[in-house]
Amino acid sequence: MAKRRLVLTFPPKLVEEPITYRLIKDYDLVVNILRAKISPEEEGRLMIELSGEKSALKRGMDYLNRLKVNIQPLARDIRWLEEKCTHCTVCVSLCPTEAIVVDRNSMKISFNKDKCIACGACIPACPYKAIEILF
Amino acid sequence: MAKTIAEINEKIKKGKVAVVTAEEIIDLVEKKGVERAARQIDIVTSATFGPMCSSGAYFNTGHSKPRIKLGGGRTYLNEVPVYTGLAAVDFFLGAAALPDNDPRNRVHPGEFRYGGGHVIEDLVAGKDVKLVASAYGTDCYPRKNLETWINIEDFNEAVLFNPRNAYQNYNVAVNLSNKVIYTYMGILQPRLGNANYCSAGQLSPLFNDPYYKTIGIGTRIFLGGGIGYIAWQGTQHNPNVPRTKKGVPRSGAGTIAVIGDLKKMSPEWLRGTTLRGYGVNLTVGIGLPIPILNEEIVQWTAVRDEEIYAQIIDYSDAYPKGKSDSLAEVNYAQLKSGKVTIQGKGVPTASLSSYAKARKIAGILKNWIKKGEFFLTEPVELLPSVDSGITFKPLRERKIR
Ligand code: SF4
Ligand code: SF4
Numbered sequence: 001m002a003k004r005r006l007v008l009t010f011p012p013k014l015v016e017e018p019i020t021y022r023l024i025k026d027y028d029l030v031v032n033i034l035r036a037k038i039s040p041e042e043e044g045r046l047m048i049e050l051s052g053e054k055s056a057l058k059r060g061m062d063y064l065n066r067l068k069v070n071i072q073p074l075a076r077d078i079r080w081l082e083e084k085c086t087h088c089t090v091c092v093s094l095c096p097t098e099a100i101v102v103d104r105n106s107m108k109i110s111f112n113k114d115k116c117i118a119c120g121a122c123i124p125a126c127p128y129k130a131i132e133i134l135f
Numbered sequence: 136m137a138k139t140i141a142e143i144n145e146k147i148k149k150g151k152v153a154v155v156t157a158e159e160i161i162d163l164v165e166k167k168g169v170e171r172a173a174r175q176i177d178i179v180t181s182a183t184f185g186p187m188c189s190s191g192a193y194f195n196t197g198h199s200k201p202r203i204k205l206g207g208g209r210t211y212l213n214e215v216p217v218y219t220g221l222a223a224v225d226f227f228l229g230a231a232a233l234p235d236n237d238p239r240n241r242v243h244p245g246e247f248r249y250g251g252g253h254v255i256e257d258l259v260a261g262k263d264v265k266l267v268a269s270a271y272g273t274d275c276y277p278r279k280n281l282e283t284w285i286n287i288e289d290f291n292e293a294v295l296f297n298p299r300n301a302y303q304n305y306n307v308a309v310n311l312s313n314k315v316i317y318t319y320m321g322i323l324q325p326r327l328g329n330a331n332y333c334s335a336g337q338l339s340p341l342f343n344d345p346y347y348k349t350i351g352i353g354t355r356i357f358l359g360g361g362i363g364y365i366a367w368q369g370t371q372h373n374p375n376v377p378r379t380k381k382g383v384p385r386s387g388a389g390t391i392a393v394i395g396d397l398k399k400m401s402p403e404w405l406r407g408t409t410l411r412g413y414g415v416n417l418t419v420g421i422g423l424p425i426p427i428l429n430e431e432i433v434q435w436t437a438v439r440d441e442e443i444y445a446q447i448i449d450y451s452d453a454y455p456k457g458k459s460d461s462l463a464e465v466n467y468a469q470l471k472s473g474k475v476t477i478q479g480k481g482v483p484t485a486s487l488s489s490y491a492k493a494r495k496i497a498g499i500l501k502n503w504i505k506k507g508e509f510f511l512t513e514p515v516e517l518l519p520s521v522d523s524g525i526t527f528k529p530l531r532e533r534k535i536r
Binding site: 086087088089090091092093094102104106107108124125127128129 | 409
């Protein structure tokens with residue numbers, strides 16, 4: 001069994017494509033949707049965890065590549081640069097998963113990587129470039 | 136028993152001064168009462184660390200051989216244009232300045248990765264910056280082009296001079312529209328998705344002396360990690376706003392203009408700042424000592440977040456149109472709890488100003504004073520207060536024919 005957490009970004013024309021259904025049915029993968037954001041004008045964004053046989057996973061990824069879905073690995077690529085952080089807290093209310101939280105006594109933030117779904121919402125909010133996405 | 140600043144300075148010299156921060160004084164006054172606290176405590180240190188757009192620095196580069204007159208020409212530091220409408224080799228760098236070729240908001244929201252505030256941070260960090268200038272040439276200043284690396288130590292003078300800092304209170308920004316907006320108060324999610332504020336509340340300098348009875352021109356302060364002075368009231372200084380019974384302004388009120396030697400400051404306390412879709416500026420660390428001259432003053436310094444109110448303003452419509460309609464009033468204790476209720480909806484809050492860093496500055500200033508490294512100054516003139524009649528006027532446009 002292999003497991004991968006991915007962020008898929010795809011153009012509006014693919015919104016109609018039953019991607020998760022095909023991954024399950026045609027590629028025999030277990031699909032766990034962590035977060036989905038699809039709006040008619042914008043790009044679609046899907047955060048998923050795929051698990052299955054190594055070869056199945058590879059074929060599933062090939063299928064996504066053929067569709068020209070942009071694939072990025074998840075979570076481990078968000079980095080909080082503590083030395084650059086001023087603990088202003090302005091990123092906190094934008095985080096959908098409470099991966100960034102404020103200790104209300106110290107008024108300092110902390111970053112919990114395990115809760116981060118790499119949605120990127122916090123990154124443009126940080127005035128000091130203290131959060132990075134690495135590819 | 137009233138004290139004077141001279142008496143307090145004498146205590147600093149003897150190592151006998153009693154200093155607490157604007158947080159610590161709250162409990163102290165509660166436990167000991169106003170009268171004893173006023174007697175025992177000599178100084179309360181207040182502080183703030185937030186983005187302050189109206190900041191900048193002026194410089195003198197020294198004269199090149201042959202000479203060049205930067206004044207009236209174009210000069211850039213790391214591609215950020217400076218203001219050269221001064222003498223031959225003096226110029227002013229504004230924190231909000233952007234490189235000419237920055238795409239700005241052409242693709243909205245613009246990234247604004249580098250600008251004046253970042254140049255100031257780089258200089259203070261001791262980094263070399265690229266100075267590029269073109270001039271028109273005169274008989275006495277014949278040279279037309281200059282390109283050189285320059286370091287903060289190379290300048291004759293490098294002086295931080297901020298026309299407006301340390302706002303006494305500020306709006307809480309929300310977004311009532313249906314789309315995300317990008318403002319100087321941060322990224323605001325649609326339909327009251329979040330509420331951003333920008334003040335250290337009970338630690339913030341002007342909340343601790345709400346009528347400016349001890350603060351004025353010449354007040355020595357912690358500025359950007361070094362020493363600075365209050366030069367004047369800040370722009371938009373507006374003492375005549377509605378206040379609570381205890382005198383605390385309910386919206387943006389007093390401000391200070393500050394000045395200090397940039398060469399002695401530190402990049403920890405002057406941070407280049409980017410606000411997505413809005414622009415760049417500088418986050419400035421300021422610490423202000425308040426001399427406890429009498430009971431009235433100690434009572435003011437004991438102000439707590441629960442007693443300080445701010446107005447919630449819609450930045451999708453009311454603010455851009457120049458209307459100041461407040462949706463509601465909340466206090467800083469509510470704001471700092473992480474959630475407020477607006478129009479019946481629970482809204483998560485976040486701050487642009489760092490309370491943790493303000494606390495650190497108040498502590499540093501306290502230590503400087505205790506160690507006898509920082510003395511108080513007698514202001515030459517107090518900041519204009521409510522009796523000054525000063526108000527903050529909108530622009531009245533008149534047609535040009
Ligand atoms: S990328 Fe940022 S906003 Fe998104 S989950 Fe991770 S920490 Fe939270
Ligand atoms: S926005 Fe940036 S500086 Fe502010 S708390 Fe978040 S990571 Fe730190």
